[in-house]
Amino acid sequence: MDDETGDSVPPDAKAEIAEAIGAALAKHGYERLTTAKIAAEYDKSEAGLYYHYDSKDEMIAAFLDGAAAAQAAELTDDDREDSETRLRAACERLFVAPGDERAGLHVAVMELLSHAPYNETLRDPLRELEGATLDALADIIREGVGDGTFREVDPDATAAFLLAAADGSTGFHVALEMDVGADLRRGWSAYVDSLLADG
Amino acid sequence: MDDETGDSVPPDAKAEIAEAIGAALAKHGYERLTTAKIAAEYDKSEAGLYYHYDSKDEMIAAFLDGAAAAQAAELTDDDREDSETRLRAACERLFVAPGDERAGLHVAVMELLSHAPYNETLRDPLRELEGATLDALADIIREGVGDGTFREVDPDATAAFLLAAADGSTGFHVALEMDVGADLRRGWSAYVDSLLADG
């Protein structure tokens, strides 16, 4: 979990930069994210960033790699719960509301996704991030189908549909702040209900 | 449908600019959309755009107003079909695949949505666009619940969940081109199945 020495080490420069990028992305989004704003969240200068990375997008790509790993870990964490509980917990995490501390970052990821067609550097890390989430959801659903919690639904189709709904809610619910919070919750909750066996 | 004279008139400057914006947005997205690229799709110069609008975002806002009206019209068009057919047709329209002629524009709208928190000029037109789609879906579902085609589902919750899924599919399916086309179709199709009465 630490470096080769096994000792607890202070965060290295790259980890500090990743943290700065996360904070700056959440505050400003991607288009308005400048290296000056990243440096403002970092305790060093703008030029210092370029000692560790060759371009701004490489820094963001590194941040996204970390985010994919963290996302996979969090959705896989609660192995001891039953699959309905795990799926509902995943939905609580993935459907964010305006004001949630993750809201800014979700909007920024949405913006990054929309830039993927034009940005080769970001494409692969974003595929990892979305793929990790998709896999985690499919695993939960597959387990629930296997043990009889859920009906015989297609785990991949169900996971894709559910992740799409969570991602898409970020646009009109979070970014536009349209008054649909209660509708969305009833929507995903009813969807999970509809997956249950015997229902 | 035309101007006060009742005659068929040539498209005015604003309509031509809106068309140019649609084409340029689909090709380049929003961040990379410059006034030079809009002018390239227009048959006039860059400065000419500023005779009709005060800023780039005002041009885009006018384009979005038109898109909201067009979206509402297309989803409301087939009044004579039964509600299951209408809902499936709406899904076919809203879930686009990479390569679809609407793909570029869907990604651009996703990008615009992600900028809404930072851009007051775009926020209202985007709310109109998403609101028009949401209303059209809810109307279809409400009608289907009323005539017994669908179960007693909540039309607003169902519409919000379905629009979220369609919007969100644009990210990983269209922008990232992840191989989830078949999964997504099975996903939304099974969801519509689950709304049917007697199912």
Add this chain to the structure above:
DNA sequence: GTCTATAGCTAGATAGAC
């Protein structure tokens, strides 16, 4: 490894002729 200073570029918007 980190800094200050700046090169080099590109964008949105305007001025003024026609």
Add this chain to the structure above:
DNA sequence: GTCTATCTAGCTATAGAC
């Protein structure tokens, strides 16, 4: 109404001192 030319601002990335 439409043009060409240009102003001004803000960005990424680098040079060179320390």
